[in-house]
Amino acid sequence: MAEKKKPDLERREIPKQPPEVRRHNFFEVALGYTEELAVAEARRCIQCKKPQCVPSCPVEIDIPGFIAHIATGDFQEGVRVLKSRNCLPAVCGRVCPQEEQCEKTCALKKLGGTVAIGRLERFLADWEAARGAPEMPAIQGPTGKKVAVVGGGPAGLTVAGDLIQLGYAVTIYEALHRMGGVLVYGIPEFRLPKAIVNREVQYLQRLGVKLVTDFVVGKTRTIDSLLEEYDAIFVGSGAGLPWFMEIPGENLNGVYSANEYLTRLNLMKGYRFPEYHTPIKVHKRVAVVGGGNVAMDCARSALRLGAESRIVYRRSREELPARLEEVENAEEEGVIFEFLTLPIRYEGDASGWVRRMVCQRMRLGEPDASGRRSPIPIAGDETVFEVDAVVCAIGNSPNPLIGSTTPGLTLGKKGNIMADEATGSTSRAKIWAGGDVVTGAATVILAMGAGRKAARAMHEYLCGS
Amino acid sequence: MYKVIASRMIVPNVHVLTVEAPDVVRDMQPGQFVIIRAEEEGERIPLSVSDWDADRGTVTLVFLNIGSTTHRLARLEEGSGIPTVVGPLGNPAEIGLYGTVLCLAGCYGIGSLFPIARALKARGNRIITVLEARSSFLFYWEERFRQLSDKLVHITRDGTKGYKGHVGRLPEVIKALAEPVHRVIVNGCTFLLKRGSDATRPLGIPTTVSLNPIMIDGTGMCGVCRVSVGGVTRFACVHGPDFDGHQVDWPELLQRRKTYMAEEVVPLRTSRCEEHSLHAEETR
Numbered sequence: 001m002a003e004k005k006k007p008d009l010e011r012r013e014i015p016k017q018p019p020e021v022r023r024h025n026f027f028e029v030a031l032g033y034t035e036e037l038a039v040a041e042a043r044r045c046i047q048c049k050k051p052q053c054v055p056s057c058p059v060e061i062d063i064p065g066f067i068a069h070i071a072t073g074d075f076q077e078g079v080r081v082l083k084s085r086n087c088l089p090a091v092c093g094r095v096c097p098q099e100e101q102c103e104k105t106c107a108l109k110k111l112g113g114t115v116a117i118g119r120l121e122r123f124l125a126d127w128e129a130a131r132g133a134p135e136m137p138a139i140q141g142p143t144g145k146k147v148a149v150v151g152g153g154p155a156g157l158t159v160a161g162d163l164i165q166l167g168y169a170v171t172i173y174e175a176l177h178r179m180g181g182v183l184v185y186g187i188p189e190f191r192l193p194k195a196i197v198n199r200e201v202q203y204l205q206r207l208g209v210k211l212v213t214d215f216v217v218g219k220t221r222t223i224d225s226l227l228e229e230y231d232a233i234f235v236g237s238g239a240g241l242p243w244f245m246e247i248p249g250e251n252l253n254g255v256y257s258a259n260e261y262l263t264r265l266n267l268m269k270g271y272r273f274p275e276y277h278t279p280i281k282v283h284k285r286v287a288v289v290g291g292g293n294v295a296m297d298c299a300r301s302a303l304r305l306g307a308e309s310r311i312v313y314r315r316s317r318e319e320l321p322a323r324l325e326e327v328e329n330a331e332e333e334g335v336i337f338e339f340l341t342l343p344i345r346y347e348g349d350a351s352g353w354v355r356r357m358v359c360q361r362m363r364l365g366e367p368d369a370s371g372r373r374s375p376i377p378i379a380g381d382e383t384v385f386e387v388d389a390v391v392c393a394i395g396n397s398p399n400p401l402i403g404s405t406t407p408g409l410t411l412g413k414k415g416n417i418m419a420d421e422a423t424g425s426t427s428r429a430k431i432w433a434g435g436d437v438v439t440g441a442a443t444v445i446l447a448m449g450a451g452r453k454a455a456r457a458m459h460e461y462l463c464g465s
Numbered sequence: 466m467y468k469v470i471a472s473r474m475i476v477p478n479v480h481v482l483t484v485e486a487p488d489v490v491r492d493m494q495p496g497q498f499v500i501i502r503a504e505e506e507g508e509r510i511p512l513s514v515s516d517w518d519a520d521r522g523t524v525t526l527v528f529l530n531i532g533s534t535t536h537r538l539a540r541l542e543e544g545s546g547i548p549t550v551v552g553p554l555g556n557p558a559e560i561g562l563y564g565t566v567l568c569l570a571g572c573y574g575i576g577s578l579f580p581i582a583r584a585l586k587a588r589g590n591r592i593i594t595v596l597e598a599r600s601s602f603l604f605y606w607e608e609r610f611r612q613l614s615d616k617l618v619h620i621t622r623d624g625t626k627g628y629k630g631h632v633g634r635l636p637e638v639i640k641a642l643a644e645p646v647h648r649v650i651v652n653g654c655t656f657l658l659k660r661g662s663d664a665t666r667p668l669g670i671p672t673t674v675s676l677n678p679i680m681i682d683g684t685g686m687c688g689v690c691r692v693s694v695g696g697v698t699r700f701a702c703v704h705g706p707d708f709d710g711h712q713v714d715w716p717e718l719l720q721r722r723k724t725y726m727a728e729e730v731v732p733l734r735t736s737r738c739e740e741h742s743l744h745a746e747e748t749r
Contacts, residue, residue, distance in 0.1 A: 278508035279728030352720035
């Protein structure tokens with residue numbers, strides 16, 4: 001009988017561009033595991049009989065299953081297991097908050113050696129892509145039913161991927177000129193190369209999904225007009241209405257919403273101006289307001305454009321909502337953090353450009369509704385930063401274009417579409433919804449999870465199984 | 466690709482472009498706009514819609530050749546294509562029964578005012594059209610406006626047609642009409658919108674302006690088009706583009722429009738060789 005092995009607790013680090021190099025370029029930060037590193041990391045998985053990682057994945061990937069194939073070097077089979085549950089593994093392996101989901105429940109976590117599930121997922125996806133055309137899944141015979149998907153972001157792409165395989169004719173309507181939603185306009189190249197998103201979108205196209213860009217549902221055509229043609233509709237139009245703080249000076253030149261700043265850079269490729277024609281200013285001192293992943297993306301982008309870059313956040317490091325990995329990346333690259341600091345007004349120069357950011361210093365009080373300690377102003381303690389740009393990254397509401405043009409669709413207080421958590425069904429028959437338009441700004445994988453559930457429910461409704 | 470059906474310079478630097486975009490014009494209303502990209506690497510810019518034909522599925526845009534994107538649009542030939550035309554965006558113009566409506570426009574605004582004036586006329590309003598330009602040779606679509614207007618007035622900087630001067634003479638124009646004006650609608654550059662609103666404020670005539678700030682997506686996502694109206698920040702793309710001209714914070718809007726003044730012409734200076742290598746790189 002084999003001796004019971006002591007688990008290997010040495011989590012294999014992922015090679016990265018060194019901070020002093022990557023802070024000057026927009027290439028991807030993490031370079032990915034080599035085959036040797038991936039196999040070594042996969043062998044650390046103890047293959048639990050009742051794996052806890054699987055139920056904590058919003059799309060319930062068979063995690064020990066694909067890891068076992070990596071461990072034996074059968075990457076092709078690993079890809080099959082992975083892609084049977086997740087149609088966007090190259091994306092999820094990069095941007096999922098694994099530390100909050102699958103990796104949080106890893107049996108080795110307590111021993112201090114959590115298996116790097118996300119990095120292994122990414123490895124398989126990249127391995128497959130490097131080999132050329134991906135393997136096509138089996139597609140069921142046509143059902144004769146048509147489904148429209150509103151929004152080409154993670155939720156919509158997932159619904160389309162699932163339903164096309166079940167034999168539906170699926171069309172995705174996207175308002176912008178590229179598919180991908182937040183994956184193309186929001187998340188920067190250095191965290192998620194756009195070539196990867198394009199690859200995933202092309203895969204859906206090869207499966208037969210019809211892609212329509214430049215089409216604003218709610219404006220170009222309403223949901224009800226589409227329902228004359230389609231048997232069911234999924235709305236995944238995202239959280240696309242930026243919040244501002246409504247403080248003096250916010251409309252000065254040089255004050256951006258995170259959406260504008262990131263869209264100029266990512267979707268419009270402003271960092272390659274003038275090859276691409278959408279301008280982005282080269283600023284010297286940029287302050288980013290907020291502490292989430294979007295704020296980190298903005299601050300790290302500003303740094304790469306050559307600015308001194310500063311995060312201004314009203315609570316402390318403990319409460320930052322961003323992923324720890326992204327915070328550490330930002331710190332390594334040289335982003336300055338101003339904690340317990342809240343902007344109260346902006347001051348401009350004679351030509352209307354922002355020049356100073358006046359802030360109130362804060363201290364932490366009792367936990368608030370979010371469970372985090374709430375910031376309290378310290379009377380009389382103000383501080384001023386010289387800036388020539390400010391990016392407001394404090395959140396978004398769901399875009400109102402669909403809610404306001406679809407009679408009978410019940411909306412929540414913040415304009416979000418009310419949808420059943422388990423099925424995505426809404427107050428209107430034949431209309432399902434999921435992702436940020438339902439939950440408010442959340443994560444890529446939660447949107448994909450909602451898409452998966454909705455696809456299942458739509459299939460049950462349309463084919464009465 | 467959206468096919469270019471017609472493209473020509475109608476007066477110096479002002480171009481009329483007709484593009485095939487059936488989905489865009491299906492439900493088009495007067496006062497709405499589209500966002501276009503002139504080429505694959507191009508920026509997204511908003512253009513007011515000057516006419517459309519829902520049966521033929523075409524939309525007509527009038528624009529001034531002034532910056533990088535409009536320069537590229539101006540070079541388009543019939544039969545070529547552009548990668549993005551999306552719309553209809555923004556709220557339709559309010560087509561009420563006001564009585565006598567004075568429609569004021571200049572430059573590319575002469576084009577975008579046309580469908581609004583036409584709808585207001587059809588609604589039963591008396592239409593007085595006031596067109597402004599530097600010189601008489603810069604007026605276009607005169608016949609269209611003559612047909613729908615009960616009165617057509619011109620203002621030229623050089624005095625070659627109608628009143629000599631600029632929109633500041635609007636109060637005199639209104640006085641000379643010797644009839645009450647119930648509403649003023651202004652289309653054109655931001656400066657004209659401001660001067661028009663300044664002129665009607667003391668007269669107390671409700672004035673609607675069609676704003677044209679910088680935009681990217683045109684659906685409320687980026688917020689670059691924000692404008693203060695009556696002290697409240699609004700997004701011109703989803704709350705507008707029409708606003709009460711007497712409530713708009715004009716200095717702020719004029720300032721915001723200048724944000725990329727310096728960068729605006731830079732892409733015009735890049736060589737085409739660079740663009741070719743870029744295409745090769747992207748498709749690799």
